[in-house]
Structure formats: C-alpha cells, structure tokens
Amino acid sequence: MKHFxxxxxxxxxxxxENGLSISFHHHLRDGDGVINPVLRALKKRDIKxxxxxxxxxxxxxKAIKELMESGHIKDITTNYMNxxxxxxxxxxxxxxxxxxxxxxGRARAFIEGENKVDIAFIAAPAVSRQGDITGxxxxxxxxxxxxACEDAxxxxxxxxxxxxxxxxxxxxxxxxxxxxxLEVDSxxxxxxxxxGTLKITKDPLGLKIARETMQFLTAIKxxxxxxxxxxxxxxxxxxxxxxxxxxLKRHALQASFYSGGITGVHxxxxxxxxxxxxxxxxxxDRAAAKSLFVNAHHHFMCASDYxxxxxxxxxxxxxxxxxxxxSEIDLDFNVNVTTDSYNTLIGGSxxxxxxxxxxxxxxxxxxxxxxxxxxxKDRVNTITTQGRFVDVLITERGIAxxxxxxDLIEAIKGSDLNVMSxxxxxxxxxxxxxxxxxxxxxxxxxxxxxxxxxDAQDTLYKKE
Amino acid sequence: MARSYLFIPANEPRMLQNAYVFDADAIILDLEDSVAIxxxxxxxxxxxxxxxxxxxxxxxxYVRINTQADWLERDLACLQDLDFxxxxxxxxxxxxxxxxxxxxxxxxxxxxxxxxxxxxxxxxELDAIASIEQIEGLILGAEDLVSGMEAKRTLExxxxxxxxxxxxxxxxxxxxxxxxxxxxxxxxxxxxxDITHAITLGFEGKCAIHPNQVPVINEAFAPSKATIxxxxxxxxKYEETSSMRFSLDGQMVDKPVLQRAEDTLKKARxxxxxxxxxx
Amino acid sequence: MDKPIMTxxxxxxxxxxxxxxxxxxxxxxDTIVHDAFHDHILHLxxxxxxxxxxxxxxxxxxxxxxxxxxxxARLKAAIEIYEDDSNG
Numbered sequence: 001m002k003h004f005x006x007x008x009x010x011x012x013x014x015x016x017e018n019g020l021s022i023s024f025h026h027h028l029r030d031g032d033g034v035i036n037p038v039l040r041a042l043k044k045r046d047i048k049x050x051x052x053x054x055x056x057x058x059x060x061x062k063a064i065k066e067l068m069e070s071g072h073i074k075d076i077t078t079n080y081m082n083x084x085x086x087x088x089x090x091x092x093x094x095x096x097x098x099x100x101x102x103x104x105g106r107a108r109a110f111i112e113g114e115n116k117v118d119i120a121f122i123a124a125p126a127v128s129r130q131g132d133i134t135g136x137x138x139x140x141x142x143x144x145x146x147x148a149c150e151d152a153x154x155x156x157x158x159x160x161x162x163x164x165x166x167x168x169x170x171x172x173x174x175x176x177x178x179x180x181x182l183e184v185d186s187x188x189x190x191x192x193x194x195x196g197t198l199k200i201t202k203d204p205l206g207l208k209i210a211r212e213t214m215q216f217l218t219a220i221k222x223x224x225x226x227x228x229x230x231x232x233x234x235x236x237x238x239x240x241x242x243x244x245x246x247x248l249k250r251h252a253l254q255a256s257f258y259s260g261g262i263t264g265v266h267x268x269x270x271x272x273x274x275x276x277x278x279x280x281x282x283x284x285d286r287a288a289a290k291s292l293f294v295n296a297h298h299h300f301m302c303a304s305d306y307x308x309x310x311x312x313x314x315x316x317x318x319x320x321x322x323x324x325x326x327s328e329i330d331l332d333f334n335v336n337v338t339t340d341s342y343n344t345l346i347g348g349s350x351x352x353x354x355x356x357x358x359x360x361x362x363x364x365x366x367x368x369x370x371x372x373x374x375x376x377k378d379r380v381n382t383i384t385t386q387g388r389f390v391d392v393l394i395t396e397r398g399i400a401x402x403x404x405x406x407d408l409i410e411a412i413k414g415s416d417l418n419v420m421s422x423x424x425x426x427x428x429x430x431x432x433x434x435x436x437x438x439x440x441x442x443x444x445x446x447x448x449x450x451x452x453x454x455d456a457q458d459t460l461y462k463k464e
Numbered sequence: 465m466a467r468s469y470l471f472i473p474a475n476e477p478r479m480l481q482n483a484y485v486f487d488a489d490a491i492i493l494d495l496e497d498s499v500a501i502x503x504x505x506x507x508x509x510x511x512x513x514x515x516x517x518x519x520x521x522x523x524x525x526y527v528r529i530n531t532q533a534d535w536l537e538r539d540l541a542c543l544q545d546l547d548f549x550x551x552x553x554x555x556x557x558x559x560x561x562x563x564x565x566x567x568x569x570x571x572x573x574x575x576x577x578x579x580x581x582x583x584x585x586x587x588x589e590l591d592a593i594a595s596i597e598q599i600e601g602l603i604l605g606a607e608d609l610v611s612g613m614e615a616k617r618t619l620e621x622x623x624x625x626x627x628x629x630x631x632x633x634x635x636x637x638x639x640x641x642x643x644x645x646x647x648x649x650x651x652x653x654x655x656x657x658d659i660t661h662a663i664t665l666g667f668e669g670k671c672a673i674h675p676n677q678v679p680v681i682n683e684a685f686a687p688s689k690a691t692i693x694x695x696x697x698x699x700x701k702y703e704e705t706s707s708m709r710f711s712l713d714g715q716m717v718d719k720p721v722l723q724r725a726e727d728t729l730k731k732a733r734x735x736x737x738x739x740x741x742x743x
Numbered sequence: 744m745d746k747p748i749m750t751x752x753x754x755x756x757x758x759x760x761x762x763x764x765x766x767x768x769x770x771x772x773d774t775i776v777h778d779a780f781h782d783h784i785l786h787l788x789x790x791x792x793x794x795x796x797x798x799x800x801x802x803x804x805x806x807x808x809x810x811x812x813x814x815x816a817r818l819k820a821a822i823e824i825y826e827d828d829s830n831g
Contacts, residue, residue, distance in 0.1 A: 204675035371808020436779030513816035
C-alpha cells in the first residue's frame with residue numbers, strides 16, 4: 001500500500017488512459033470534497049472518454065458537467081441524480097450512455113463484473129496504518145460507508161482519500177483491499193451532508209397523508225411485535241417514521257429492525273427501545289452518524305447486504321413494510337421517481353425498486369395534486385419501479401390498493417378508510433383539474449433504466 | 465352540527481384548493497382578518513368563483529365577511545345566489561346586527577348567520593343576540609375580547625371563563641350552536657388543554673386556524689369509542705326490555721341516561737363514527 | 744387605461760394576470776402545465792373576454808398551476824377594475 005500527500009503525485013503513479021472507468025460514492029451528499037478535485041485533475045491530464053460510476057449525483061458535483069461538456073466523461077452509471085448535472089444530461093445527453101441502476105442493482109453489477117471499474121476513489125473519513133477505512137470517525141465522519149464496499153472489493157485499483165489517520169476503530173472496509181492512500185486537507189464538509197430534505201414536515205398535506213398511512217397500517221393490523229420497517233428521508237416519510245415510533249410506544253411493541261438510510265428519528269426509536277436494531281447503509285444526518293459509532297445495535301451494512309437481489313442474506317428480504325415516494329404513478333401502479341413529465345432527470349431509484357420488490361408491503365405516499373398536476377398518469381414517463389411490486393398508493397384524497405393484492409382489499413373491508421380504485425382516484429383529481437392533454441416527448445434516447453437484476457427496464461430521453 | 469370550523473384565507477388559491485382535504489366538518493372562507501385591505505377586491509372574486517365552480521364536499525361552508533359598512537355591502541353583493549351554508553359575522557352586537565340586517569334586506573340576502581362575540585359590549589346583550597331568528601350559532605372570539613378587556617390570554621383560561629360560560633348558556637337557552645374560540649398557539653398539547661375547558665362547559669365545536677388543528681379538534685369533540693359502545697348497549701337492552709328503567713352492568717339506566725345514549729348515537733352517526741351506517 | 748392592471752400572484756396554484764391595451768390584442772399564456780393545459784387556458788381567457796365584450800384587450804397570464812375557478816376569478820377581478828376605471 002502506497003501513501004501519497006498530493007493528488008498529482010498519486011495520479012502520476014496510476015495507470016491513466018483514455019476510456020478509463022472510475023468510481024465514487026456519495027455519502028457526503030452535497031458536502032463531498034473529493035469528486036470535483038479528482039475529476040478536474042483527470043481533465044487536466046486530458047484523460048478522454050471516461051466512464052463514471054458514481055452511486056449518486058448531487059447539485060454540488062459540478063465537475064461532472066464540466067467533463068461531460070469537454071468530452072472527458074463519455075458514460076455515466078449512477079442510481080440517483082438531481083441539480084445542474086441532471087439538468088445538463090437531460091438537456092444534451094451524454095457522448096455515450098447514461099445508465100440508471102438501483103442501490104442493490106449497483107452492488108450486484110460490481111460483483112458480477114457488469115460494472116467494470118479501473119480505479120475506485122473512496123472518500124474515507126478515517127484510515128488506519130493498515131489502510132482500514134471507516135466512515136464512523138474522523139473530521140468528516142459521515143457514518144456508514146455502505147455504498148463504497150463493492151467498489152473497494154471489485155475495482156482493479158482502490159484509492160482511499162482521507163483527512164484523518166487513526167487506528168482506534170473497527171474497519172468498515174478492510175485495509176487489505178486498499179492499494180493507495182491519499183492524504184488531503186479535507187474530504188469535504190460534513191456539515192452540508194444533511195442539507196435539504198431531512199425535516200419532519202409541518203406541511204398539513206404531508207401530515208394528512210402520514211396520518212392516513214398510519215390509519216391504513218392500523219386497519220390491516222400491520223404493526224405487530226417484531227415488525228420491520230423502512231422509510232426514506234423525505235418530510236412525509238420522516239413524519240410517518242415518527243408516528244410509527246409513537247404507535248409502538250403507545251402499544252408497548254418493539255420493532256425488530258429499521259433499515260436503509262438512517263436519520264435521527266430512527267436513532268430516537270433505537271434509544272427508546274422501540275426498535276431492536278438499525279441496519280444502516282447511509283446516514284442522513286450527524287445524529288445517525290454519531291449513533292452508528294456508539295450504539296452496538298446500530299449496524300453498518302454494505303449495499304450488497306442491504307439490497308443485492310442475488311444475496312440471499314440481504315436485509316430487505318426480511319422487510320415487512322416500506323414507505324416510498326413518487327413523482328408519477330400510473331394505472332398499473334408503475335412508479336416514476338427518475339424523471340418529471342418533461343424528461344428532466346430529478347432523481348432515480350436509489351433503494352426504491354429494491355425495497356418495493358422485496359418488502360412484503362410497499363406503500364407509495366404522495367400528494368394527489370401538486371397545483372394543477374395530477375400524480376396518477378395513464379402511463380408514467382419513466383418506469384423506476386414496476387407496478388407489480390407496488391401494493392398501495394396513499395394520497396390526501398384517497399387510497400388505492402393494487403388489485404393484485406386481494407388480501408389487502410379483503411383486510412380493509414369494514415374500515416373507515418377512504419379506499420377506491422386507482423382509476424376512481426385519478427377521476428377524482430381530474431374532476432378538479434380537468435383532463436390533461438398528453439404529449440409525447442420521446443424523441444431521442446440518452447440512456448436506460450436498468451432494473452436491479454440487470455435487465456433494461458425503460459429508456460431515458462432527452463428533454464424537449 | 466360540526467366539531468371543527470376551519471378558517472381558510474379567501475385570497476389564497478393554494479389553501480382553497482385543499483380546503484376540504486383536512487376533514488374539517490365546516491370551513492369558513494375568510495374575507496376579513498386574513499385578507500389584506502388591498503386584496504379584498506380579489507378575495508371576493510376568488511371566494512365567489514370557488515363557491516360557484518369548485519366541486520362541493522360534505523363539509524359545511526361558511527363565509528366570514530367584513531363589518532365596515534361599505535365592505536359588508538360589497539361582500540354580500542358578491543355572495544348573491546351562491547350555494548353555501550351561511551355567513552359568519554364578526555364583532556357581533558345588536559348594533560352590528562342592525563347594520564347587517566339592513567344591508568341583507570336591501571339585497572334580498574337570506575342565509576343563516578353565525579355571530580362572533582368578541583367585544584365586551586356583546587356580553588351585555590348576549591341573550592338578545594342569541595334570540596335573533598337567523599342566528600344559528602355563536603362563536604366566542606377570545607383573542608379580541610381579551611384585548612378589549614386589557615386582560616391576558618392564558619392556557620388556564622380563567623380570563624375567559626365568565627365569557628365562555630355566558631356564551632354556552634345563551635346558546636343552550638336558545639338551542640343554537642355553541643362554538644369555542646380559536647386557539648392561536650400551534651402547540652398541540654396546549655390546544656388539547658384549551659379544548660378540555662370548552663368541552664367541560666358543553667361546547668359542541670371549535671374553530672381551527674390551521675389545518676393541523678383539525679384532527680385534534682375532531683377527535684376531542686367526537687363521542688369516544690367507549691361512550692359509543694355503552695350507548696349502543698343501552699339502546700339494545702332498551703329495545704329488548706322495552707322498559708325505561710333497567711340495569712346494565714349493575715348500573716341503573718333511566719330516562720336521562722337513555723336520552724344521553726340517544727344523543728351520543730345521533731352525534732356518532734353524524735360524524736360517521738358508526739360503521740354500520742357507512743356501507 | 745393608464746397602466747396595465749395586475750391581479751393574482753406567482754404563488755403555487757395561483758396565477759398573475761396582466762390586463763392591458765395594445766393596438767393589436769394578444770393573449771400570452773405562460774404556464775407550468777404547458778403540455779397539459781396551455782390550449783385550455785387560452786380558450787378560457789378568450790371566453791371570459793368575449794363574455795364581457797372586451798376582446799380588444801390584451802392579457803398575459805403567468806400561471807403556477809391555478810385551477811379554472813382561480814384563473815377566472817383573477818381575470819374577472821382585473822376586468823372589474825378596468826370597467827370601474829373606464830366608467831369613473
């Protein structure tokens with residue numbers, strides 16, 4: 001294992017050539033300080049036609065756009081993106097192809113050799129003398145480094161980039177996997193990690209949807225002793241997690257585990273004994289990062305142990321309930337969280353399609369109306385998650401159950417819930433907005449959505 | 465009958481669009497305090513268009529109008545021939561009623577009115593106000609009343625206990641709706657405490673100034689599940705024995721208990737809390 | 744009309760209407776639901792102007808997803824100001 005104290009010295013030692021494929025993780029979210037400098041240095045060395053594998057793209061990852069425009073980045077494979085880079089890709093496409101994977105699918109693709117990476121650049125909050133890596137300590141400790149595990153195992157060369165050397169930690173990634181260590185002043189600004197979506201909502205519509213969700217879960221008696229649960233970090237999801245915690249407390253129940261991206265709200269449940277274990281692939285805030293370090297029941301997990309469909313021991317295989325969002329849903333319950341109706345990339349699967357497929361009950365929560373835009377389309381613009389894996393849609397104006405789930409339809413009989421068919425719910429919305437005209441924007445393809453098993457599921461198109 | 469009366473600022477389409485989403489038993493489109501003076505004109509048009517074209521829901525819909533004579537006249541003029549439940553008239557006194565009635569008569573405007581009693585004057589003519597035929601209920605407006613008294617609004621509510629009791633009694637005497645004051649602090653536990661005071665005095669509903677207050681109010685003012693179950697069993701046994709006096713769970717049931725059970729079930733049915741009525 | 748009349752706002756679910764006079768009247772529709780409702784909104788505005796016999800006026804609407812009832816209300820509010828001005 002070689003140590004370097006300057007990026008240029010490291011790059012001198014690396015085999016760099018045109019068509020290079022490189023990978024990064026996104027754990028520092030908008031506070032990442034590794035992706036931009038590394039990419040710019042590679043541009044300076046004029047490495048052309050690179051394939052970028054990055055687990056997600058955030059608004060601050062601006063160098064990606066620069067290298068796309070200068071022809072240095074040709075292809076991108078990622079699980080989620082928003083901000084200026086997403087805008088630019090939607091507008092102009094890539095020189096090569098965009099591939100959108102899921103978190104579980106990315107892990108599988110590394111293991112199977114579908115994602116073939118020459119050099120993995122791993123932002124590491126702390127590195128030991130043996131080259132061991134952890135995300136849980138250091139100046140910029142972001143907690144779990146779960147999305148970088150497979151990069152570290154399967155890339156040809158692995159570089160740990162750190163601003164902290166310590167020896168007193170349990171490794172999340174073993175030093176034997178690491179080829180090079182680069183010391184930098186700072187790997188980013190962890191304070192900017194939790195910016196954005198991570199607040200329990202006070203928005204009355206969001207709270208109404210959260211309450212309806214709890215009523216639904218109660219009506220079908222889904223919240224039992226040892227239940228397992230996952231929800232995202234959006235405002236409504238967080239409100240549901242909080243109400244879920246309160247329910248457990250009121251009924252003296254304990255959940256078996258919460259999984260996925262972990263926040264302070266999840267940690268609160270662990271500390272109060274409302275849940276036995278947290279399985280954490282990514283910390284969404286500092287409270288989660290801190291808890292991962294101190295609480296023995298707050299477990300670090302790699303993306304493959306989280307959601308890889310070929311891993312029989314994946315955590316979400318045992319998941320009872322998952323709460324997910326949608327930017328569009330259609331009459332067959334297909335969900336789009338990847339693009340808006342005009343083909344602009346606004347997100348991606350992340351763990352959406354993984355958890356929907358594996359969890360026993362997958363619930364989509366979303367407002368039915370956003371101003372004059374109706375959530376339910378005849379056909380979604382992009383299929384992120386297939387309808388057969390989606391069980392229930394809960395909105396502020398009603399609940400629709402996937403007709404495939406006859407058991408759920410049976411279970412809610414006699415309840416007070418405002419349940420109707422998804423067609424009726426769409427009609428209810430149209431009654432307020434009028435019937436929208438639909439227009440086909442699908443002119444030039446720029447990439448594909450790949451499902452977690454590695455099959456092409458849908459095509460991505462340029463924005464008109 | 466309504467547990468919750470949710471105020472919706474009439475000049476905010478974003479709020480109007482979701483007015484019926486929050487399960488309020490009644491909504492009050494507000495042309496008065498939540499609309500800036502320079503927006504009154506546009507708010508009237510929006511309220512009118514909303515009442516005319518926006519699909520109706522099961523919630524009762526009221527409009528709170530302005531009291532300044534020329535505004536009151538324009539408010540009523542724009543509300544002509546529209547389908548809604550009634551007017552909410554703020555700063556209610558006998559003198560205010562005179563102004564209102566004159567304008568309403570001139571325009572041929574006939575709708576039930578809920579008055580907000582919120583000035584010290586009103587409390588010295590409460591009996592007369594409550595006896596007016598078009599008045600279907602009274603709202604206690606504690607915020608304005610307390611500032612009129614130069615008192616301080618508190619969580620304990622001693623400062624308004626007298627006024628609250630008077631409103632309740634006047635409404636009971638004239639068999640009209642007794643609606644409790646809004647609680648302006650958004651802390652849920654505080655709202656709950658304020659509601660308890662109102663329920664103890666016999667109020668049937670309460671105003672909400674934020675949608676997040678509605679579920680708290682609805683739950684508090686609805687008969688509890690235990691109360692409903694007991695009432696159902698009382699009525700069942702009554703039908704079986706067809707006697708006005710019998711014992712249930714070792715407790716004597718007589719006419720007042722029967723009457724209460726009947727009232728409970730009537731309320732429960734109205735608020736959709738009895739499942740057999742849902743199908 | 745001395746200066747354009749403006750009603751409404753750029754808040755979500757609202758629209759900003761500008762009513763003004765030009766030699767040749769035009770109707771500009773700028774909406775966040777362009778694909779779905781542009782033509783519909785254009786017709787709605789034309790119908791209201793026609794109803795008031797004011798087809799010589801120009802309208803610009805900057806729409807943030809307002810429903811029909813709100814668009815009509817904003818436009819009628821502007822028209823009423825215009826008529827009050829013209830008569831007074």
